[in-house]
Amino acid sequence: MPVNPDLAGRVFPPASPYLVGREKIREFSRAVFATSPLNHDPEAARAAGYSDVVAPPTFPVVIQEATLAQLLAEPDAGIDFSRVVHGEQRFESSRPIVAGDELTATLTVASVKSLGGNAMVTARSEIVDETGAHVVTATSTLVIRGEDA
């Protein structure tokens, strides 16, 4: 089944809120070779004006993940996960994520394009905090290789 072009513009229900833990930020920081004291040490983070440890710039992918799972599971999407390649990624932040944040992500399919035998789906997840204020937008472009590609 090819990728459904009618996906473009579709907005998914918000994912369950994600509570950002201090140890999760530390674990993720170690995994991406992040050594800034602000990623690991609450005292250093407070001294720099934050309420707790600060997440690395790519941490929002952890929160975005649940929304991409919604997209891949959409019955009429026609996205075969075994043919998906991650093409592009972007994070646009209004403020950094810190431990203690409770964040909610909502996915919108920004575009569906055909290119050669492949399809390109751009999915934008808007991540807001418990007050509804924008924190970061995580945008993924997924390339779905065609049957013959």
Add this chain to the structure above:
Amino acid sequence: MSTAPDISTLTVGDVVAQQTYSLSRDSLVRYAGASGDFNPIHYRDDVASDVGLPGVLAHGMLTMGLAVQPVVDWAGDPGRVVDYTVRFTRPVVVSPADGAVVEVSAKVGQVDAEAGVVRVDLTVTFEGATVLGKAQARVRLA
């Protein structure tokens, strides 16, 4: 916040950071656990081979995640990176015994003194070829 680099001293083309990262299979397992991305092409040779890959690959998001760290260290605060974008153009194959070495070079691509924002362009290479395209971080310095 800690002291940021002085934007008035920066010129397009300045190399602000360089770093070399050695990835092992352990690095991939660690990233899988931390990120929740358990696609087996990142830790199982048989699965990677079955889908036609040259070997087990590093997660693209691991490469993206580590490539910005020299910029974070230069800027002095991870919160100063306000926009970060990459294209994944070539995979990083991680050998079970020898791992993989990824090199990152960060240079000033644009200075917007009025907005207090600098665009830093990243060159990320593995075995002499770039693995990320159009890798750009916008950093707020003032």
